[in-house]
Amino acid sequence: MPSLPPPRAIDAGLALRRLLLRTADALLPPAAALWDRTMGVERTQVAGALAELGVADALGGNRLTAAELAPRVGADADTLHRVLRAAAVDGLVRLDRRGRFRLTRIGRTLRTDAEVPLRDWARYMALPSTQAAWGDLTASVRTGAPAFGRVHGTSVWDWFAAHPEEERLFASAMRSLTQLDAPAITAAELWPQDGTICDVAGGAGTLLAAVLEPRPRLRGVLVEAKGVLAEAEAHLARRGLRDRVELVEGSLFGELRAGADVYVLKNILHDWGDAASARILGSVRAAMAPGATLVLVEQLQDRNRPHPFASLADLQMLTQCDDGRERSAAELRALLTGAGLRPGRVERAGVSALIEGVAA
Numbered sequence: 001m002p003s004l005p006p007p008r009a010i011d012a013g014l015a016l017r018r019l020l021l022r023t024a025d026a027l028l029p030p031a032a033a034l035w036d037r038t039m040g041v042e043r044t045q046v047a048g049a050l051a052e053l054g055v056a057d058a059l060g061g062n063r064l065t066a067a068e069l070a071p072r073v074g075a076d077a078d079t080l081h082r083v084l085r086a087a088a089v090d091g092l093v094r095l096d097r098r099g100r101f102r103l104t105r106i107g108r109t110l111r112t113d114a115e116v117p118l119r120d121w122a123r124y125m126a127l128p129s130t131q132a133a134w135g136d137l138t139a140s141v142r143t144g145a146p147a148f149g150r151v152h153g154t155s156v157w158d159w160f161a162a163h164p165e166e167e168r169l170f171a172s173a174m175r176s177l178t179q180l181d182a183p184a185i186t187a188a189e190l191w192p193q194d195g196t197i198c199d200v201a202g203g204a205g206t207l208l209a210a211v212l213e214p215r216p217r218l219r220g221v222l223v224e225a226k227g228v229l230a231e232a233e234a235h236l237a238r239r240g241l242r243d244r245v246e247l248v249e250g251s252l253f254g255e256l257r258a259g260a261d262v263y264v265l266k267n268i269l270h271d272w273g274d275a276a277s278a279r280i281l282g283s284v285r286a287a288m289a290p291g292a293t294l295v296l297v298e299q300l301q302d303r304n305r306p307h308p309f310a311s312l313a314d315l316q317m318l319t320q321c322d323d324g325r326e327r328s329a330a331e332l333r334a335l336l337t338g339a340g341l342r343p344g345r346v347e348r349a350g351v352s353a354l355i356e357g358v359a360a
């Protein structure tokens with residue numbers, strides 16, 4: 001698995017990128033720079049269409065024209081050429097004078113055999129259900145209320161339960177994001193060498209597998225919704241870990257039937273508002289024996305510091321989830337305290353942070 005650079009190097013890289021982008025903007029009239037900012041939906045949909053059609057897999061390491069590619073991906077040749085030409089603007093492919101396209105290093109992450117394949121993330125972001133919620137952002141700003149439920153009449157989780165193919169796609173998309181951070185997260189010092197670790201709403205088990213793999217005496221429990229557990233079962237079996245992980249169907253808001261030394265909530269609290277987060281933490285706290293720990297894995301967002309990932313992810317939570325938001329370390333520690341847990345260590349890992357709470 002590829003390893004992200006240390007957090008300081010990531011911060012420095014992101015700061016330098018912002019500086020370069022600002023410098024590039026300074027060369028343009030401001031209206032041109034703003035016009036470019038309004039074209040995000042095109043970018044999301046171009047990447048999504050290429051991902052959906054499997055264009056990156058079909059291109060492989062070759063230079064091909066759209067006419068050569070189209071029959072392989074079931075596309076109209078002229079329209080595919082136009083979409084790929086737009087993708088070339090964003091650096092996903094290169095287009096030569098003979099009309100042939102080839103993948104760039106960024107475009108290669110859309111291949112299913114990429115080290116961290118972002119194909120399903122691109123497909124998920126471009127889904128009509130995801131985009132429709134984003135399309136109602138202004139109403140969320142007016143009212144302060146999240147968008148998905150207003151637009152679709154149901155929470156995203158109930159939507160997924162009714163649309164299993166989207167649920168599987170989202171689980172797979174989350175798996176890719178977790179893969180990016182997993183090496184840094186698993187290298188953190190707060191994981192035990194033996195005992196049991198319970199990942200609550202742990203998706204397809206990607207983080208659990210990464211923590212268990214180098215610690216042969218450690219066992220796992222994965223609590224998830226039914227549809228996601230099916231995805232997890234296959235994933236854990238592929239990694240040779242199925243016999244070390246107990247799969248438990250359960251709700252974040254019900255009784256947590258899992259005894260463990262360490263509980264994990266990764267990218268869960270950011271899906272929910274403070275009141276629901278307190279209920280989730282209360283369920284986990286009730287299952288914890290004295291001395292057990294809970295590790296929150298979240299991106300940190302300080303109120304007055306824009307962050308290139310967390311500040312946009314914050315709006316992803318606003319549009320897609322139930323009152324979700326990104327929080328600062330202090331806000332997360334306050335939630336832990338409110339649930340009767342003593343805040344412990346805070347460790348940065350990749351673009352995430354690990355925030356520990358200890359049961360007295």
Ligand SMILES: C[S@@+](CC[C@H](N)C(=O)[O-])C[C@H]1O[C@@H](n2cnc3c(N)ncnc32)[C@H](O)[C@@H]1O
Pocket residue numbers: 157171174175178200201202203204223224225228250251252253265266267268271
């Ligand atoms: C943002 S994903 C995070 C998944 C995983 N922890 C990760 O980081 O890859 C949120 C997860 O919460 C699960 N979830 C949402 N509502 C739930 C509920 N009421 N009970 C159990 N799981 C739930 C979803 O199935 C989804 O896998």
